[in-house]
Structure formats: C-alpha cells, structure tokens
Amino acid sequence: MKTKLLFALLSITVTLPAHAALNVLACEPEWGALAQELGGDKVKVANATTALQDPHRIEARPSLIARARNAELLVCTGAELEIGWLPILLRESGNPLIQPGQPGNFEATRYVPLMEKPQRLDRSEGDIHAAGNPHIQTDPRNIALVADALSKTLASVDAANAGYYQARYADFKTHWTAAIARWEAQAAPLKGTVIVAQHQAYPYLENWLGMKQVATLEPKPGVEPSVASLTAVLAKLKITPAKMVIRSAYNDGRASEWLSQRANIPAVELPFTVGGTPGANNLYGLYDDTISRLLKAGK
Amino acid sequence: MKRTLIASSILMMLATSAHAADDLQNIRSEIQQMKASYEARIQALEARLAQTEAATKQANTKAEQADSKAEHASQTAAVAALPAPSNENAFNPAISLILSGTASHSSLSPSTYKIGGFIPSGGEVAPNPRGFSLGESELAISANIDPDFRGNFMLAMAPDNTVAVENAYLQTLGLGHGLTASAGRFYSGIGYLNNVHAHAWDFTDSPLVYKAFLGNQFGDDGVQLTWLAPTESLLVELGAEIGSGRSFPATTRDKNGSVAGALYAHVGGDYDESNSWRAGLSYLGAGPQNRSYDDTDVNGVATTNSFSGKSQTWIGDFVWKWAPNGNTTVRNFKLQGEYMHRNETGDLTCTGGACSGVPGAYQSAQSGWYLQGVYQFMPHWRVGLRHDRLNSGSVDLGTGLTAADLPILAAYNPKRNTVMFDYSPSEFSRFRVQYARDESRPTEADNQFALQYIMSLGAHGAHTF
Numbered sequence: 001m002k003t004k005l006l007f008a009l010l011s012i013t014v015t016l017p018a019h020a021a022l023n024v025l026a027c028e029p030e031w032g033a034l035a036q037e038l039g040g041d042k043v044k045v046a047n048a049t050t051a052l053q054d055p056h057r058i059e060a061r062p063s064l065i066a067r068a069r070n071a072e073l074l075v076c077t078g079a080e081l082e083i084g085w086l087p088i089l090l091r092e093s094g095n096p097l098i099q100p101g102q103p104g105n106f107e108a109t110r111y112v113p114l115m116e117k118p119q120r121l122d123r124s125e126g127d128i129h130a131a132g133n134p135h136i137q138t139d140p141r142n143i144a145l146v147a148d149a150l151s152k153t154l155a156s157v158d159a160a161n162a163g164y165y166q167a168r169y170a171d172f173k174t175h176w177t178a179a180i181a182r183w184e185a186q187a188a189p190l191k192g193t194v195i196v197a198q199h200q201a202y203p204y205l206e207n208w209l210g211m212k213q214v215a216t217l218e219p220k221p222g223v224e225p226s227v228a229s230l231t232a233v234l235a236k237l238k239i240t241p242a243k244m245v246i247r248s249a250y251n252d253g254r255a256s257e258w259l260s261q262r263a264n265i266p267a268v269e270l271p272f273t274v275g276g277t278p279g280a281n282n283l284y285g286l287y288d289d290t291i292s293r294l295l296k297a298g299k
Numbered sequence: 300m301k302r303t304l305i306a307s308s309i310l311m312m313l314a315t316s317a318h319a320a321d322d323l324q325n326i327r328s329e330i331q332q333m334k335a336s337y338e339a340r341i342q343a344l345e346a347r348l349a350q351t352e353a354a355t356k357q358a359n360t361k362a363e364q365a366d367s368k369a370e371h372a373s374q375t376a377a378v379a380a381l382p383a384p385s386n387e388n389a390f391n392p393a394i395s396l397i398l399s400g401t402a403s404h405s406s407l408s409p410s411t412y413k414i415g416g417f418i419p420s421g422g423e424v425a426p427n428p429r430g431f432s433l434g435e436s437e438l439a440i441s442a443n444i445d446p447d448f449r450g451n452f453m454l455a456m457a458p459d460n461t462v463a464v465e466n467a468y469l470q471t472l473g474l475g476h477g478l479t480a481s482a483g484r485f486y487s488g489i490g491y492l493n494n495v496h497a498h499a500w501d502f503t504d505s506p507l508v509y510k511a512f513l514g515n516q517f518g519d520d521g522v523q524l525t526w527l528a529p530t531e532s533l534l535v536e537l538g539a540e541i542g543s544g545r546s547f548p549a550t551t552r553d554k555n556g557s558v559a560g561a562l563y564a565h566v567g568g569d570y571d572e573s574n575s576w577r578a579g580l581s582y583l584g585a586g587p588q589n590r591s592y593d594d595t596d597v598n599g600v601a602t603t604n605s606f607s608g609k610s611q612t613w614i615g616d617f618v619w620k621w622a623p624n625g626n627t628t629v630r631n632f633k634l635q636g637e638y639m640h641r642n643e644t645g646d647l648t649c650t651g652g653a654c655s656g657v658p659g660a661y662q663s664a665q666s667g668w669y670l671q672g673v674y675q676f677m678p679h680w681r682v683g684l685r686h687d688r689l690n691s692g693s694v695d696l697g698t699g700l701t702a703a704d705l706p707i708l709a710a711y712n713p714k715r716n717t718v719m720f721d722y723s724p725s726e727f728s729r730f731r732v733q734y735a736r737d738e739s740r741p742t743e744a745d746n747q748f749a750l751q752y753i754m755s756l757g758a759h760g761a762h763t764f
Contacts, residue, residue, distance in 0.1 A: 046532075050572060052624040057726075059620065059627065061575045061764050062534035062567025069477045069527040080759070084726075087761040092536075094527055098475030101446060126737060223725065224678040251627050252678075293482065298678075 011187060025067050025088065025098070027076035028055055029274040030137040031108060032145075033283045035075050035247050037167050038151050042161045048089075051276035054250045056127060056222060059099045068093035070195035071104070073157050075150065079111055079114060079134035103156050107125075109134055111123045112142045112147040115203045127222025138205035140180050140287050147172060169291025179284055183189040185211075187291045193298050194240065196233060196265075198225070198247035198256050202273065205288045206288070216249075217255045225255040249276030266297040330413035338441075347475035392442030392450075393758035397498040399434030400752055403427040407745040415711035415741035416510050416691025417665065418643075419592045419604065420547045422514025426504065426737065426747050432460035435497060435750070437465070441762070446471055446581035450690060453486075453496070465496070465518065484545075487517045488525065488538045489561050489581035490637055491616035499762060501633070502719050503733050503749045506669035507687035508639045512612055516549030519559055529704075534567040534577070548610040548641070559585040567764070572625045578764060581614040583651030587645075597703040604705065606661055608645010614638070618764070629678055632643050636670040647700060660697030666690045671717075687715040713739040727755045 020046040026032030031195050032056050039045070049058050056079070068074070073177040076082055085198075088097060097104040114132025117293040136142040151169035155162035173202035191210040198217045211271055215236050219229035238257075246268045247256045253269065270290050271280030279289030405426055412425040427434075444450050453466035464560050468483030486494035490511060493516050493593040505515050516594020528535035543551050544558030552558050561584070567577030591605035591682065615638045622631035647661035667689035675681045702709060715738060721731035728751050736744040 050625065052494065052572075053626045054628045057626075057628050059571060059575070060761065061485070061620075062565070062577045062764060063532045063569045065536075065764075066534040066568070070529055070531065082757045084761050091470065091472070092479065092525075094471075094474055094477040094479040095527070096475050098447070099473045100443075102473075122501050123725075125726075184339065250626055250628075287351050296598055 015027055016264040017127055022161075023070050023072045023152070026072050027074070027082050028137070030143070030283065030286070031075040031077070031150075033274040033286075034143060034147060034150060035073075035154075036167060037283060038147060040164070042158065043073075043154070045131050049052055050248050051271060051273045051280070056084065056172075058082070058085045060085040060092075064089055065092050067100065070094050070097065071098050073106060073153070075106045075108070077134050077136070079109035079131040080107075080129045081134040082161065084260055086209035097157075103153060106150060106153050108142075108146045108150075109136060111145050112136045114205065116200070124216075124222025128142045133200065133203050135201045135272075136204055137286075137292075138202050139208040140176065141208065142178070142204060143283065144173070144176055156228050163225055179287070183287050183291055186295070186299065190291075190298055192296055193244075193294075195241045196237070196242045196245040196259065198245070198251045202246065202270075209294075211294075217245070217259065230255060230258055233259060235291055237265075241265075244294075246270050246294075247274035268297045270294075276299075282286055304358070304515040306751060311463065319529075324691070340552075340757065341638060352426075378513075392440045392682040394578045395439045395755060395757035395760055397408055397435075397437040397496075398752075398756065399436070399498060400432065401427045401434055402750045403429055403430050403501060404746055404748040405429055406742060406747075407740065412739065413505065413707060414689065414713055414739045416708065417511045417689065417715065418423075418695075419515035419707070420511060421590075421592060422510070422516075422547055424505075424510035424515055426735075427749055428747070434753075437496065437498060439466075443472065444469065460650075477529060479525045482521075482522040484518060484520045485523065487540055487561050487583070489517060489563050489583055490524065490614040490639075491577070491579060491610075491618055491635060492637065493517055495763070498753050501671065501673045501681075501683050502717055503731060503751045504683055504735075506637065506671070506685070507689050507713060507715055507739065508637060508667040508669055511665075511689055512548065512639045512641050512668060513583075517548075517561075519545050519549070519557075520542060521557065532568060534565060536565040538563045544585050544587065548583070548612065548643070548683040549592070550590045552588050559583070573623055574619065574621050575764070576617065576619045579615070581616070583610075583612040583614070585610045594705065594707055596649075596654060597706050598652065600652040602649050602651035602654065602704075604647060606643070606645055606647050608640065608643060610643045610645075611641060612641040619680040619764070627675070629675075633673045633674045634671070636665070636668065640664070640666040647696070647705075649700060649704055652704065657699045657704070659700035659704075660695070662695040662697070662699075663692065665692040665694075673719075681721050682723075683717075683719040685715075685719075687713075687717070687718040689713045711741045713741075715739065721723055729753045 002034040003155060021042055022033045022039065024043045024045045025037065026035055026045060026047050029047050029051055032045045035043055036045050037101040044187045048064050061234065074084065080138050088102040091125055099105060109131065116133040118128045118130065147169060151165050158183055183281065186211045195211050195213050197213055198214045200221050201217050215233045217225040217230060219226065242265055243260050244266045245256045249269060249271055270293060271286055274280055274283060274286050280286040303333050314452055328548045366750040409428055413419060433753045438454045441451040449472050451466055451468055451470065455463045455465045457463065464484060468481050468485045471479055474480060488494055491637035493513065493760040495635035509515055517540030519540065521540055523538060523540040525536055540561040541557035545551055546588055551685040560582065563579060565577055565579040569575045587610055588607045589605045591603055594602050595603055596602050618635040620631065620633045642664050644662045647659040649655060649657065649659065669685060669687040671683060671685035673681055673683035690712050694708050715735055717733060717735040719731055723729040733749045735747045737747055
C-alpha cells in the first residue's frame with residue numbers, strides 16, 4: 001500500500017504543467033518590487049512579507065512553505081535578517097533550486113557594503129546581526145548595486161530570457177541614476193538634520209542624505225522601548241535637540257508619539273519599504289515619499 | 300608793540316587759514332577720490348572673495364561627492380571580492396542550549412499520577428515534581444552536512460542526570476519535486492504538537508491527549524518521507540513514516556522491517572494578511588508486543604500487565620493564528636486544538652495478583668481532545684487558557700479478566716483546565732506562571748501551580764508555524 005502511495009505521488013509530480021513565467025519569491029517587498037522592475041512580464045513575483053510586518057519576526061506560515069516549494073528564485077536581504085523563519089521554509093520546501101549556495105538563492109546584502117558590523121557579538125547587545133546592519137534598502141545607491149547583481153542572477157537562472165533582462169536592467173539603470181540625482185537635489189535641505197530613530201533601521205538613509213542620528217528609542221536593537229529608555233532619550237535631546245523622530249510603518253507608533261509630545265518634535269512614519277505608505281507604491285515612490293515626509297517634518 | 304604782534308599774528312593766521320581753505324578743498328576732493336577708488340577696489344575684492352568662496356564650496360562638494368562615490372565604489376569592490384558569508388560560523392555547526400527549571404506546588408503527589416480509565420503510557424507524563432526542579436536541558440546541534448544533507452541532533456539531559464537522544468537524524472536538502480526524506484531518530488510529524496520540542500510549548504506540560512495516547516510525544520527510529528503538492532499558496536503536505544516502534548503506543552520487536560507506521564496530511568494557508576491556519580489528519584498504526592505497565596489490583600497487590608496486539612490512533616488537528624496585518628510583534632492570538640481517537644485490540648496478560656495466568660482479551664475505543672488559546676496582549680506578555688478532556692470510551696475485557704483485576708481501566712472521563720501567563724524579556728528568554736486544576740485521577744482533583752523559566756542560548760533557532 002505504501003509503495004502504491006509513493007508511485008501515486010511520483011506520478012503526480014511528473015505530470016505537472018510547464019510554467020510560463022519565472023517564479024520569484026521575495027522575502028521583503030523591496031526585492032519583490034526590484035525583481036518586478038527587472039523581470040517585467042517574464043517573472044511572477046510573490047512577496048513573503050509586507051511593509052506592515054516586522055521583518056525580524058515573521059512566522060513560517062503554511063502559505064510561505066507552499067510558495068517556497070515552487071520558487072525558482074528566492075530574493076532575500078540576507079545578513080541573518082530572515083534567520084527566524086527562512087531556514088524552515090528552505091528545509092521544508094524540498095526545493096533544490098533555492099537552497100543556500102544555489103544560483104536561485106539570492107542575498108542582496110552580499111552585493112552591498114554593510115555598515116555597523118558589531119564590534120562585540122553577544123546577545124547582551126540585543127538582536128544584532130553579525131554581518132552588519134541588514135536594512136540596506138533605505139539608500140537607493142544600494143538598490144542600484146543589488147539591481148546589477150540581480151539582473152545577472154535573473155539572466156543565469158533563466159538563460160532563455162537573458163537578453164530581455166539585460167535590456168530591462170539598462171533601462172532601469174538610466175531611470176534610477178536620474179532619480180537618485182533628483183532625490184539628492186530635493187533632499188539637500190536635509191543635510192545635517194538631527195534625528196531620532198525608533199529602531200536602528202536607517203543608517204544607510206542617514207549616510208546617504210547626511211542626516212545625524214543622536215539616539216534610538218529601542219534601548220538595544222530588537223528590544224521594545226520602555227519608559228526608562230524613552231526618558232533617557234528625552235534627557236539626551238535636552239542636550240542635543242533633534243528635529244524629528246522617525247519610525248517604520250510596521251513599528252508600533254506609541255513610543256515615537258510619546259517622545260514627539262514631550263520633546264515637541266514631529267514624529268514621522270516612513271514607509272521603510274515598498275507598500276509602507278500609500279505613496280510608496282513602487283521603488284520610486286518609496287524614496288519620493290520618504291524624502292517628502294522628511295522635508296515636511298524638517299520645515 | 301604787543302598789539303602789533305598780536306595783530307600780525309592774527310593776520311598771519313588769517314592768511315594761513317585763507318591758504319588752508321584752498322588746501323582743504325584739495326584734500327577733500329583727494330579723499331573723495333581715494334574713497335571712491337578704495338570702495339571700488341573693496342567691492343572688486345569682495346566680489347572676487349565671493350567667487351573664490353563659491354568655487355571652494357563647489358570644489359569641496361565635488362571632492363565630497365567624489366569621496367563618497369569612491370568610498371562606495373571601493374567598498375563595493377571590496378564586497379564583490381569577499382567570499383559568500385557562511386551562515387553557520389565557519390563550518391562549526393549551529394549549537395543551541397535550552398535551560399529550563401520549575402518551582403511547583405501541587406496538592407497531590409506527582410508520584411501517584413495516573414490517568415483514570417487509560418492504560419498508563421509509560422512516558423514522563425507526571426506533573427512537575429513538587430518544589431524546585433530542573434527541567435530538561437536540551438542541547439541541539441545542527442548543520443548542513445554537504446550540499447545534499449542536513450544533520451540534526453538533540454540531546455535531552457534530565458534532572459536525574461540521565462541523558463536521552465531526542466533527535467538524531469539526517470534530512471535531505473531539496474530533493475526536488477517537493478520531496479524531503481529523513482532518517483534516524485525524530486519526533487513523528489503526526490498531529491500538531493507532536494514534533495514541537497518542550498521548550499516551545501505554550502504551557503509547562505503537554506495536553507492530556509498527548510500524555511494518554513502518545514506518552515507525551517511519539518518519537519521513533521526510522522525513515523520519513525514528506526511531499527509538498529505544487530500548489531501556489533495553499534499548503535498541501537503528505538507524509539509517511541515507518542520505524543522500529545521505539546515509544547508508546549508501540550513497542551520494539553525482534554522483527555525484520557517496520558513495527559510502527561504513520562501517515563499524515565496537512566493543509567494550510569492564509570485567510571487574509573492577518574489570519575493563517577493549518578489543519579491536519581494523521582494516522583498512527585503499531586503492533587505492540589508485551590507492552591507492559593505496573594498496576595495494583597483491587598486488593599492492592601502489585602501486578603505487571605502486558606498488552607500485545609494492534610493499536611491504531613487517529614488525530615485531527617488545527618491551528619489558527621491571528622495578528623494585525625500579520626505583524627506579531629505587538630498583539631497576536633493563537634488557537635489550537637487536537638482530537639485523538641485510539642482503537643486497541645489484542646491480548647492483555649497479568650502477573651502478580653489474583654489475575655496471574657488468566658488469559659485475557661482487551662479491546663478499547665477511547666478518545667480525547669484539547670482546545671487552547673494564547674493571546675499576546677502587549678509586547679512580551681501573553682496569557683493562555685487550555686481545556687483538556689478525555690473519554691475512556693468502551694473497554695472490553697472479554698471473558699477472562701475482570702474489571703476488579705484492572706482498576707485503572709474503570710470508566711472515567713478525565714479533564715483539566717489550565718491558565719498560564721508568561722513574560723518574555725526577549726525572544727531568547729521566558730518566564731511563566733501556570734495554574735491547572737487537573738482531574739486526571741478519579742479519586743481527587745489536583746491543584747497544580749508552577750513557575751517556570753526557559754532560556755535559549757547560542758544559535759538563533761527558527762520555529763515552525
């Protein structure tokens with residue numbers, strides 16, 4: 001009976017229909033959006049998470065395991081951002097194409113210089129990432145670097161459409177370079193702006209736009225802000241006043257509102273990734289909206 | 300004379316002043332000219348200064364931009380040159396250790412614990428020892444072996460200094476077609492909670508159905524094959540296992556081939572972004588031989604009873620999780636329930652008491668279920684409720700043995716209500732307080748209080764849904 005069952009299972013797998021588009025599973029929406037930009041109608045993109053979910057705390061939901069089983073390309077941040085759930089997906093998927101080390105397993109942080117490599121690796125420091133800060137998507141110049149690598153990966157896993165991907169990448173590069181110049185011009189007044197961030201999620205944005213972060217609301221990375229840690233931040237702001245407190249769309253707003261009221265500075269919710277705000281409906285919108293929200297608060 | 304002197308001097312002065320008036324005019328005009336020319340020069344200088352400043356600024360900006368570009372480029376070059384980072388520390392396996400401990404208070408002694416109406420399962424099903432006790436310390440080691448296999452190992456060190464191998468198995472990595480094969484010692488994939496390790500339970504102990512039907516958890520030495528259907532976002536998973544029958548309700552036998560086997564199916568998906576679910580149906584079949592347990596007969600004489608025959612267990616399980624927008628950080632809710640039904644048919648023998656040597660039959664159909672909900676109402680804090688119920692169902696002893704020989708099998712429907720409250724300062728540490736009113740024993744209800752800590756050291760483990 002068992003052998004019969006096995007044969008039945010195998011026969012089902014053999015008779016699967018051939019698919020048309022390349023199945024891409026993106027761990028975070030920014031990579032899904034980038035894969036869509038570069039892959040056009042040759043790819044079918046599914047995002048494992050949304051901008052309203054904390055990328056550090058995702059559950060290995062049954063639907064994600066089903067999607068991992070069929071994915072031909074996995075596009076993730078890497079640098080241990082997905083360590084709490086992606087290993088389960090990979091192990092249970094039974095899918096050889098997306099296993100670590102395969103061309104179908106793409107980690108964006110491998111192509112970008114990472115900031116904030118911890119000096120001390122110890123859990124007493126909170127939820128730190130040994131490879132460095134993984135939130136690279138807040139600097140569009142990093143997106144350009146990842147786009148270059150991802151277009152090559154697309155061309156290698158789907159060699160039949162390599163020319164198509166190259167053309168789309170060239171097109172994207174032109175538009176993206178122009179957009180970066182536009183954003184840098186728009187964001188010029190933000191240079192030197194002193195800010196407070198809820199989570200240590202924005203070093204790349206601050207580096208890009210020349211903003212200065214004086215404090216984070218989380219006492220240690222990944223540790224929820226407490227009244228004590230917020231009070232300490234408030235005391236710090238008395239010495240070094242900040243212009244605004246920023247948080248990501250998935251963050252609970254109470255901590256930054258608390259500080260906003262007491263320090264009398266605006267609390268700014270940033271999209272953090274594609275889909276975080278109505279304006280951030282694609283990769284371009286992500287930076288348009290981020291900069292316009294910062295400029296509005298900085299006035 | 301004096302007068303002339305004065306007059307002449309006045310005259311001289313007047314003459315001088317007349318002359319001076321001319322000069323003054325000249326000087327004034329010269330100064331005017333000088334002023335004008337200096338102003339012009341200053342203006343010119345100022346203009347040049349401004350120009351220079353602007354140029355410097357531009358140069359600086361350009362230099363800065365060039366610097367940042369160069370930095371970006373050099374860093375990028377450095378990154379491109381770097382080898383791919385290894386997930387698991389330079390070939391060392393991922394090692395993690397779980398520390399746990401409890402302080403318990405119970406009105407009845409855990410040493411007399413027996414679930415009324417059911418054959419004792421022999422597992423470590425008794426409530427926590429009274430007073431302070433160390434829980435199991437679990438040491439887990441895992442790593443990819445090569446591109447094709449992964450190895451998992453988990454050692455459980457019990458507080459009495461005994462060591463048990465809980466898991467030791469290899470698993471294929473991406474066999475293709477959604478297939479995954481495992482071999483070794485593992486917790487069976489039946490039910491929902493069966494392959495969840497104790498440190499990830501939402502209560503300090505397992506549900507009564509797991510205690511009564513599976514001796515806490517069914518683990519076996521054998522092979523497992525799972526297959527995922529090529530569905531888009533609906534999980535359809537089928538699994539099959541065969542093994543040596545190492546744990547209750549099976550027993551190992553001196554026999555070639557398999558002694559116990561399990562089949563299961565899981566279906567799961569997302570209702571929307573906030574709601575996810577999974578449901579399953581499992582079957583566990585075993586042919587235990589001389590599965591023995593200690594008992595006392597109605598006269599208080601110690602007996603050793605043993606069952607040989609066929610044991611079939613069916614499990615239906617479901618779990619539903621809710622979190623606003625799928626973001627579990629602040630609030631989330633988890634509802635889970637399982638139903639188990641077991642049929643056993645075979646021979647029951649008894650030695651020690653009046654029943655010694657009496658040939659006996661045993662046929663039973665028994666069932667039970669639990670339902671539990673755990674709600675995280677704010678970051679770090681959760682509260683949970685659980686209701687357990689068992690039904691001893693029908694037990695048919697045939698013609699030989701009588702109910703008096705086997706008092707534990709007297710019909711009884713155990714139940715238990717549990718409430719728990721826990722605090723997790725981080726995802727690596729947890730403190731829990733739990734109260735249970737346990738009516739497992741027909742004689743008396745047991746009030747159990749427990750305080751527990753669970754700490755996780757080392758590698759960041761990934762948890763299943």
